[in-house]
Amino acid sequence: EAGVAQSPRYKIIEKRQSVAFWCNPISGHATLYWYQQILGQGPKLLIQFQNNGVVDDSQLPKDRFSAERLKGVDSTLKIQPAKLEDSAVYLCASSLGQWTGQETQYFGPGTRLLVL
Amino acid sequence: AQRVTQPEKLLSVFKGAPVELKCNYSYSGSPELFWYVQYSRQRLQLLLRHISRESIKGFTADLNKGETSFHLKKPFAQEEDSAMYYCALSKDSNYQLIWGAGTKLIIKP
Numbered sequence: 001e002a003g004v005a006q007s008p009r010y011k012i013i014e015k016r017q018s019v020a021f022w023c024n025p026i027s028g029h030a031t032l033y034w035y036q037q038i039l040g041q042g043p044k045l046l047i048q049f050q051n052n053g054v055v056d057d058s059q060l061p062k063d064r065f066s067a068e069r070l071k072g073v074d075s076t077l078k079i080q081p082a083k084l085e086d087s088a089v090y091l092c093a094s095s096l097g098q099w100t101g102q103e104t105q106y107f108g109p110g111t112r113l114l115v116l
Numbered sequence: 117a118q119r120v121t122q123p124e125k126l127l128s129v130f131k132g133a134p135v136e137l138k139c140n141y142s143y144s145g146s147p148e149l150f151w152y153v154q155y156s157r158q159r160l161q162l163l164l165r166h167i168s169r170e171s172i173k174g175f176t177a178d179l180n181k182g183e184t185s186f187h188l189k190k191p192f193a194q195e196e197d198s199a200m201y202y203c204a205l206s207k208d209s210n211y212q213l214i215w216g217a218g219t220k221l222i223i224k225p
Contacts, residue, residue: 003159004159040125041217041218042204042215042216042218043160043202045212045213048212093160102165102167102206105162106161
């Protein structure tokens with residue numbers, strides 16, 4: 001079974017530039033998560049999708065971050081314009097979406113973003 | 117407020133010694149707790165969940181509701197246990213995970 005795929009793996013941009021990340025979840029997984037992980041911290045949820053609908057985006061800085069999952073499969077996360085404090089690893093995860101507290105999340109390799 | 121605390125950023129023990137990684141939580145509902153692990157150059161992955169009450173790679177974790185803790189233990193550490201360990205709590209409202217900051221475990225030969 002193929003795992004969660006993310007691209008690119010690394011990205012270096014200057015502040016005020018824009019950047020986009022792509023995620024392909026495990027086939028059949030209805031729930032998709034985007035996390036931001038700043039060095040030395042645990043993952044912080046940015047947005048959660050169930051199929052192509054948003055379940056929670058309360059921690060997404062909507063003035064500069066946007067995300068979509070148009071066909072309920074792949075997802076993109078965009079930052080425009082980027083700030084220095086956006087430097088982090090962006091993790092995508094997926095789960096079956098059976099809405100149980102015991103559901104396992106499967107993670108992609110992450111995209112390491114450096115904003116200069 | 118819902119919170120997961122891992123008090124140790126770094127834990128270093130010798131091979132063969134017992135290991136205990138601490139996790140404390142703050143949550144008013146019925147928590148579901150997990151340990152995730154990230155080995156060097158690998159993805160974050162589930163290690164174990166409290167409801168399973170199973171031992172994975174020799175690790176166990178017991179939920180102590182009185183002390184609001186979910187410490188991860190292994191009686192005899194192996195070098196391959198060196199990794200980053202994260203404790204996470206699933207909220208019963210929407211099953212999102214709240215994460216601790218992680219503990220880096222180093223097993224010395």
